[in-house]
Amino acid sequence: MEVSVAKGQIIKGKPVADEMSENLIKEVNELSKEGIIPKLSILRVGEKANDLAYERGALKKCETIGIETEVTVLDEDVTQEQYIEALQKLNDDPKVNGILTFRPLPKGIDEEVIKHVIAPEKDVDCFNPLNTAKVMEGDKTGFPPCTPTAVVEILKHYNVDLNGANVAVLGRSMVVGKPVSMLLLGENATVNICHSRTKNLAEVTSKADILVAAVGRARMVTPEYIKEGAVVIDVGINAKPEGGGICGDVDTDAVVEKASMITPVPAGVGSVTTSVLAKHVIKACKLQNNK
Amino acid sequence: MEVSVAKGQIIKGKPVADEMSENLIKEVNELSKEGIIPKLSILRVGEKANDLAYERGALKKCETIGIETEVTVLDEDVTQEQYIEALQKLNDDPKVNGILTFRPLPKGIDEEVIKHVIAPEKDVDCFNPLNTAKVMEGDKTGFPPCTPTAVVEILKHYNVDLNGANVAVLGRSMVVGKPVSMLLLGENATVNICHSRTKNLAEVTSKADILVAAVGRARMVTPEYIKEGAVVIDVGINAKPEGGGICGDVDTDAVVEKASMITPVPAGVGSVTTSVLAKHVIKACKLQNNK
Incomplete structure (x- = not known):
């Protein structure tokens, strides 16, 4: 007898970007009424x-x-x-x-x-250290880097409950790992920052309800890194080891069977970053115009 | 038959501060030879x-x-x-x-x-956001706040291996929780940042080899928060609920039986912060004099 197992859902970036665009267009229209x-x-x-x-x-x-x-x-x-x-x-x-x-x-x-x-x-992509400090402080007047912000946008779009959620962030770079950890903390998640030196890495990450992979190693995240039913956000952009195109940090085909939701690479996080950039430009514009 | 259980060691701040002072006095003597x-x-x-x-x-x-x-x-x-x-x-x-x-x-x-x-x-106690950014970046030219730095000094003094260690930080304030998490990440620890919204908090923290408590709630950390044999660093400074003096975030008397090492309050972390302050002043002096 075969038991049917629910396969995880591939959650793409495009619907997130589209929804963001829709809202941003409205904001731009409002501003244009005032000639801005x-x-x-x-x-x-x-x-x-x-x-x-x-x-x-x-x-x-x-x-x-x-x-x-x-x-x-x-x-x-x-x-x-x-x-x-x-x-x-x-x-x-x-x-x-x-x-x-x-x-x-x-x-x-x-x-x-x-x-x-x-x-x-x-500074809409967090180059200036004053914005870095704001990311750590959770000060919403700043501009966190676009990619980690895209991770949070995706999780929110797909109604993933972050409040008290048990998140593992794999990677501790200033580009993704550390800022995404701070942003998720700001959403009241419990954040476990893991990295290459973490002992029993797969055991640690497989305890998490949500896994954010940002290590830059092609398909290193295999099913044993994942908790059954976890949400997996793949921030990696790597050359495919076999050549021809890009792949993420997660072995998507293998992991999708175990996860509840998983972002693909390409067409996942990367599809949302420019929407965050646009959002930050509009936010900057509003702040500069005291709106 | 009774089984004898090793009781944890109370690790005080004074030996850490004394060792730091000894080294700092040498540094000051070296500088004084050059009239600084x-x-x-x-x-x-x-x-x-x-x-x-x-x-x-x-x-x-x-x-x-x-x-x-x-x-x-x-x-x-x-x-x-x-x-x-x-x-x-x-x-x-x-x-x-x-x-x-x-x-x-x-x-x-x-x-x-x-x-x-x-x-x-x-800025020897991390008030300026440029130093906050350096804490997050792991840039050693900056000045992290004194209290979280004291936590790291204590762990190093007592030869606690941080490389790959599984640390739970309880609290996410800018005064302790977040900066100590960044400092511990810089020592290659795996850092789980927990807080009031963390689900099953005691279960989560009781997985950690090292627990840093910085929530500001008198004696809230009881034995069920602690892994057998864990190292416990108590950063809390609270008025004793029964009056008269201060106590930490950890119920020290109860937890000491289960921990391997635990800092007391008072006479723990608080005894080391002024030594860190002095260390930062000397570091600032050297940087300003290109030493």
């Missing part, structure tokens, strides 16, 4: 493929929502002084509400210097 | 009993170690402008290496403003 148009300015150095791909997505998202955009492109051999000058110009431009810089910055430009230059009130 | 004397400046408003008690301890500790001190006392009805002026004066004084302000500040003085005023390189 939110504007994102992108500062890019050179023509890195990843930067260009993200930029295309961001521009398209902003266009859909009604956010103005502009892109400043600097030569790869730009000096730190020139970079600061370009950034300062965007800081000073009252029409620019949000600034997105691509990191890592090229050699010769010291991120430790630049991060203090970007105006914190226009 | 570290200096702490305390900025206090009014005569709150808690502030005065901490100040006495800090001054005594600094004297023992050879750190110069000065105290500026402002009237309780000081304006924000006057407070900023006094703080700015300390920022600008090249002889002052570290500045300690007492918080909470009196009504009428906005901490959200003042925290940006204190020079980050003299």
Whole structure:
């Protein structure tokens, strides 16, 4: 006799992004009645493929929502002084509400210097340490980085109860692990921050109701890492070991049988980040206009 | 037949503080050979009993170690402008290496403003958000708050292996819970941040090899919160419910039978914080003198 086992649901990013867009369009319409148009300015150095791909997505998202955009492109051999000058110009431009810089910055430009230059009130992807501090403090006036914020947006969209939930965050980077932990704490989750040095890692993560995987290792999260019925958010973006395309940190095909919900890669978290970016630009615009 | 059970060891703060003092005195002696004397400046408003008690301890500790001190006392009805002026004066004084302000500040003085005023390189107890960001980033050039740092000093002094250790932090305040979690992550511990909303709290914390209690509720941590043989660090300072003196967040008498090591209250973590303060003043002095 075969027992039928409920298979987990693949939860995509698109419905989350679509719902966010819908709400953001309304906000932009409200602002436009007062003659205010939110504007994102992108500062890019050179023509890195990843930067260009993200930029295309961001521009398209902003266009859909009604956010103005502009892109400043600097030569790869730009000096730190020139970079600061370009950034300062965007800081000073009252029409620019949000600034997105691509990191890592090229050699010769010291991120430790630049991060203090970007105006914190226009810093929509958490480059300036004043925004980092706000993430830790749970101060909602700041701008947490877009990717960890996308994780929270997805969980909320799919009505995952975070209050008191037992979450394991796999990874402790400043890009995802630490900020997502702080954001989830702000939602009253209990957050267990695990990483490469964690002893009995699979045993630890398999106790969690929600697992956020952000380690950057292709498909390392296999079923033994997962509690039966857990919600799994896969933040990894890795080259497929067999070549051709990307995959997440989770072995999705194997884990989907055990999880209740799981985000795919691609088409999961990555589909929501530009919506968060747009949301932050509008938030910045409102704060700057005392709305 | 009775089975004898090993009772946990009460681990006091004093031996930790004494060892730290010994090392710090050496550092001060080295600096004095070059004519450098570290200096702490305390900025206090009014005569709150808690502030005065901490100040006495800090001054005594600094004297023992050879750190110069000065105290500026402002009237309780000081304006924000006057407070900023006094703080700015300390920022600008090249002889002052570290500045300690007492918080909470009196009504009428906005901490959200003042925290940006204190020079980050003299901010030895993590008031400025630039130091908060460094705590989250694990950037060792900053100054984490003294109390969570004291927790790590105690664990290291008593040779508790933090690498991969399974730690539960009970409490998520910016004073202790969050920063101590970040510091422990920096020591490669796995950190489970628990709090009032955590479901089955005792069950969760009783899985941990190390428990750091920082909730501010007198003796709420009873034996069922503790794993057999766990190390327990009690950061709580509460009025005894029965009156007369202070007690921690842990019911020490009950828990000591189950723990392997446990810090007492008083004479535990609180005995180490001024040593951390002194250590930070010397670190600030060295950084400011390029040592």
